[in-house]
Amino acid sequence: MLKATKTNLLKDGKPFFYLADTCWSAFTNITDEDWIYYLRKRKEQGFNALQINILPQWDASPTSLRYDPFLEVDGKWDYFHLNDAYFDHAAKLCAVAKEYGFELALVVLWCNYVPDTWASKFYAKGTMPFEAIESYVDKVHETFTKFDPIYVISGDTDFNTPLCESYYVEAANRLRQLAPDCLYTTHIKGRYTYIPKELEQNLDLLWYQSGHNHNDLAMPYKLALEMMEKYPGKPLINSEPCYEEMGFSGGKSGRWHREDIVRAAWESVLSGAGAGITYGAAGIYSWHLAGTTFGSSIGEGFATPKPWQEAIHFQGAWDYGYMAYLIGLYDLYDLVPDETLLAKENERVRVAKTSNGYALYVPYNIALKTTISLKGYKETIVDLETRYISINEFTEDTDTLPMHPFHRDVLVILER
Missing domain, CATH: 3.20.20.80 (Glycosidases)
Known part of the structure; x- marks a missing residue:
């Protein structure tokens, strides 16, 4: 039940x-x-x-x-x-x-x-x-x-x-x-x-x-x-x-x-x-x-x-x-909407907090400036059409998610 x-x-x-x-x-x-x-x-x-x-x-x-x-x-x-x-x-x-x-x-x-x-x-x-x-x-x-x-x-x-x-x-x-x-x-x-x-x-x-x-x-x-x-x-x-x-x-x-x-x-x-x-x-x-x-x-x-x-x-x-x-x-069961991650408001990009980071739906290929330091985060990018995956680890201090390598919409998982 x-x-x-x-x-x-x-x-x-x-x-x-x-x-x-x-x-x-x-x-x-x-x-x-x-x-x-x-x-x-x-x-x-x-x-x-x-x-x-x-x-x-x-x-x-x-x-x-x-x-x-x-x-x-x-x-x-x-x-x-x-x-x-x-x-x-x-x-x-x-x-x-x-x-x-x-x-x-x-x-x-x-x-x-x-x-x-x-x-x-x-x-x-x-x-x-x-x-x-x-x-x-x-x-x-x-x-x-x-x-x-x-x-x-x-x-x-x-x-x-x-x-x-x-x-x-x-x-x-x-x-x-x-x-x-x-x-x-x-x-x-x-x-x-x-x-x-x-x-x-x-x-x-x-x-x-x-x-x-x-x-x-x-x-x-x-x-x-x-x-x-x-x-x-x-x-x-x-x-x-x-x-x-x-x-x-x-x-x-x-x-x-x-x-x-x-x-x-x-x-x-x-x-x-x-x-x-x-x-x-x-x-x-x-x-x-x-x-x-x-x-x-x-x-x-x-x-x-x-x-x-x-x-x-x-x-x-x-x-x-x-x-x-x-x-x-990715254990995305307790998502909390949080658009404050983005430095510039973009309604088409949806953002939610997860238990250990963030999940983003990005409908097109653009760089995204955030309000946090991404150093120490692991970025997993899932192409929702092909289901290919790209992984990036941020080892230096930056606040920007670079353009992803795919052509259409993706799910981005940021984990610490």
Whole structure:
């Protein structure tokens, strides 16, 4: 079972870097055979957690499978009549995932199921009545608590009205009463940091979403710093950076590529969100099939993804696995953002203190003047594209990190 400290997560008393893949539609769209293939692949790549929506993902890709959590009446869910077979099937998938060593982060109420959220107006099957929360949450506990999940109370939500907030507070209070030993967090909408106090006090760790909007590339680190300031003393994770090959939100032309998602990950982790990172691939989260439609005209207007059989081979997944490897190799579990190392402010270069020095993400090849003497430091430079390594030891008094020998972004480890 996972435990939370003030800065990171522990598993069996040892530091645990949360490396999750996004598979929101697992319970509704994936066959049992494909589930095994998917788990094996992500395990090979170093992932140790999965993010799944308990209820059907409102923007999932079409599927011929029919897994319904509630009775459907005249095109709308009857939230008071739960389908035991749906939850039994979901539990089966969870059991297999646990056998492969994955931790589970399960979203309880995606925003389309809650009134007055940005997505509720798009959901044709209707929002959940407040009176149905208790029986639904009881079923969630009965089905999933035995897997020691992280319960994610909200999914992609904003908190626009007291009514909306009351749903999440009710669900959190009820579930924490039933499952007090599980960890709790929320998944909030992109470029957003507000969490109601009554809900935040129920949370053990905090998530934010830098998201898929191309208008401000600073979101991964700006949101991390803002969340740290607003809600100190809890582990922080960017639970939805830009997904690999995802179209830009708002119907804008363009897609996020491998180098974009790597940048977002390192900027997040070195800016306060050091408890973990989440990977996402367009085509996996919605489990897209070739030749099917996609809801590009609703919500954030994402372009049609590649089918999951192609998306599962995107190279960025390996980059995220390599990140987790480096975190463990250099013991980067208690990172503290510290831009004071740089003599001249440079937002693109992210800096964090480590237990015995510093870690820097440097996106381009430049010399960096620091505010300290580097004499006695060992510099390890990791090329994040080729994974080549260059090592330099400072034997003379200098305050400048010279240009590194690589061509793109690097991780710099300074150790005394």
